[in-house]
Amino acid sequence: MTEKVGGRPVHGDGAVRPRTPEPKKVLMVPLDPVHDVGLKLIRRALSQRGHEVVLLPPDLPPEEVVQKAGEIRPDCLLVSRTISYGTAELLARFLDLLDTAGLRDKMRVAVGGMSIRPELAQEMGFDAGFGPDTTVDDAVAFVEDREFQGTRARRKLSKPDLTEGFSYRFKDEEIGCLCHEVAQELLSWAKERTSPGVLRAEIREEMERARKEGRQEEVSRLRDEYARLTGDEILRFYREGTPVSHTRPLTPPEARAFSDLEKTAGDGDDLTCPASADVMGNRVVFVQYGTGCPLVDSYHIVLSQSWGARGVVHFDPSWGARQEGLLEGTWSHQHDGTVITLDNLQLIKKYILPWTLWQVRAHRGLNTPETVVLAALAGADLTKVNMVYGSLAAGTDPERLCVDGVKCLELAARFGLPYDVVTNEELAGVPAAKAFAGMLVVMTAGVLSGGRPILQPLFARSPEAIINGIMDEDFVDFNAAKMMVLADIVDAPVWPGAPVGFLTQSQDRVQSSTMTALHAALALHLGSRAVTIASSDEAYAGGPITGASRVDSLKSVAAALRFFGQTKITPSPRAASLREKLREDILNTLKSAVAAGSLVDALYAGVFGSREDGAYPGRAGRGTVTKRS
């Protein structure tokens, strides 16, 4: 059944509901001048299920309703009323009338309407309260005195495997061959090389194993060994305990606040906005967090999950990508990005619901292999790897990141962590075709390493599109062409991001939410398994991202998904020509990469993005790669 109450989308899972044990007598009362639409919807559902329903005309005085209730003696009484200060008093008075008339104990009474929340219903004296996100199923379940079907369904939610059912078989053999050639060369090349990042990852893994087994002396020895491989600032932390600039340890009040949050976070049974969550269904909408404070991050995670997010992405500080080495302990960072330590990740993990996918990114910087190790140890579900993006648009030396990246692919495969291969170099100006070529090479290397990569095309108004007027007509065709060309090339999962809608959003929260929602709906309707969204203030936040903005975006996405339903979004014929052009450019990029001799050389040579495009091979970690002994 697909119904709506109060103008909101509702449960539509088509689930077979249990038989009603016995028909109920239900009295419906719109204590309101006109608003009985919701009650009529519920009446239809109840009648279909064999219940006897009496709907009174709107706006009767409470005394008359009580008299009717005395005559009819219903099992349930459903009241609808929009709440304001005075009307809440009126409803409370109505319940007093029922109570003193001796009717209250013989019937269950619920109220529905805008502004109704369970707490307010409780305060007014009702047995239940149904707000604007209530479904018809909620009301039917209340009448039948059974647990809400949707809640049970949500309890059965499990973590989706975004890579399930994909063969990674290249449908475009020409492109597939070229990808294999570049990828195999990369893996062979990297096999003989190592870096401080690779070594630290190996030490960290061993150190955590020793810590778990209580071998403290071994932990100390490994810690010293680890410290010798770190940069100046991190070394001072390990040697002297000096905090890295703009970080501080979490304080006791913050630890207590974590404890309080643990009490309120719940286990997902009491989602604030179940209807949003229902509409999202198994479509995984990721949100990003990384305020710098693990506590605030946890609040954002709890909030986002309550409003339908099924995935969360951990953002770390940009300095973490330039420093050799990671910290230990629980740390707060005074700027964007939350410090990656095992302790911080384990704190945050407590607030992630069993069905929420958790991604910890390892796609740039000098600590990517260790990040994968920590992600796996903390229980993350996904990571993020792309040496091409990290080299060309995130400041890491290509040679170094290719060595570290291949280690990430191995580790991700060993830990069973799928990962997306992000293409945000498009935001720097790299054409989509070049970014896609790099993504396909990394994907191929990942598959050859035994991993499960996920393609992450950028759904945005990229500089390439702006400069060349590709999206002047609309924001659909180019994004659709990206999805189409990837589907033409390879049977692999796609998860657009990150986040969708970049450079289409403005400071206006309504506009920003709308753009996010339309991009997310487009991506999900074009066959992607997941999508990453920003909060409505994220693109232009001059300060902390607010919870309200997160809700804006999640609600907007739910509304857009409800709006389109099962309708297919059909791009214009222009998308097909854009797809052809993309395919041709991807092919040419890969040919150039093969001609360059290796991925590393191709990266330095600008094959996957030149300085003219806006790509600059990074310098962090240059000269640190060594041959394995």
Place this chain on the structure above:
Amino acid sequence: MNGKNLTPATVGEKLRPPNEGDRDGAPIAVLGIAGTAKNTGKTTALNQVIRYLGDQKKFFAVTSIGFDGEDFDTVTGLGKPRVFVPEGSVVATAQPLFRLAGAEFSGVRDTGVRCALGRVLAGRVKKAGRVVLAGPATTRGLGEVIRFLRETAGVELVLVDGAFSRVAPMCLASHLIVATGAARTDDVPTLAAEVTGIGTVMSLPVLDLGAERSCPGSSSPAASPRGTWAQELSGAHKYPWEVDLGTGLIARSAVPTGVALVRRIAREGVLTVHVPGPVNPSALEEFARVLEDKAPALRMRFVFDHPLNLLVSGKASSWPGILAALTERGHEIAVMKSTTLLGFTLNPFKPAFQESSGRYRAEYADAAWFLKEVRSRTGLPITDIVLEGPSLLESWVTRVISAIGRCRA
């Protein structure tokens, strides 16, 4: 069937003033804190009562018929006072709210009662702290929770926090404090009239059931006349002498049927009419007027279950005039049970809605002037505990503690 077959009522013999501590012999006091509206100061009064009981080392249980102790008002969004409970006290609240409490509990058990937020559990406070209260919404539910607290936790004093202007479950309270103030209305004459109306209703005399039951000719229900409001009831009545007006007297439209029923039974003398449900002042006035018109020789003794049944429909301020007029015309008014009204607390705060922002803003009447004016117009015990301090409130609580002592003795 006529009035001569009924046991006549003799004023004075069977009526007595509201009594303290007589709750079916149970050695437990229930102190209700009701309000005439939301934001009239119930939580502030509750906190003062809790603090005073803590100072007196008097252990108690606390629950709510609504939702209280939250950070922000569920309607206005304005900040609200929090509720703190001392070690040793017992709290009955909804299961999810135990999770939110700053206080820590031991021996948490299910009372068997549900509310909109889940099962109502009760636990003893082992570490003092903040609680959010949400308890039974109905009279029956509150009764079950009180019984649970008495039988399972051995509690002698239960505090019941009210919600909005809801009073019905407070009929189980032995003592009542009523919070009122500018949030109800900042028009002093209107507010004072309502306070007077509540005071008048709460002082209605209680029918002595023992004397009534022992009246000759009333021992056999089968031999007794009875009627119902709109139709004959098949179920057994509690009191064989009564004319039972069904589920109350709340609509003028139903008056003719009720009058016809009464006239079938009696046309002269004094007829006792039991009205077990809610009573609307206008409906009762109309009932008496029509009856006097149709049966001028008949006098009525209206018996209501509880004075609070007269405060759930219509304006409380109407009652003094209506009751006085009925008495003047020879009718009598009584209740089956009552609750001792200890007094009123007055709060100058009111939430004011701002159209421009769509939000509420806190506004205050001049506290001293407000209290002086309301007090002078009512002559009832009334205090602003923020302005005057808690001494008067504490004297009320002392009366409750004394009542427990008398019951125990």
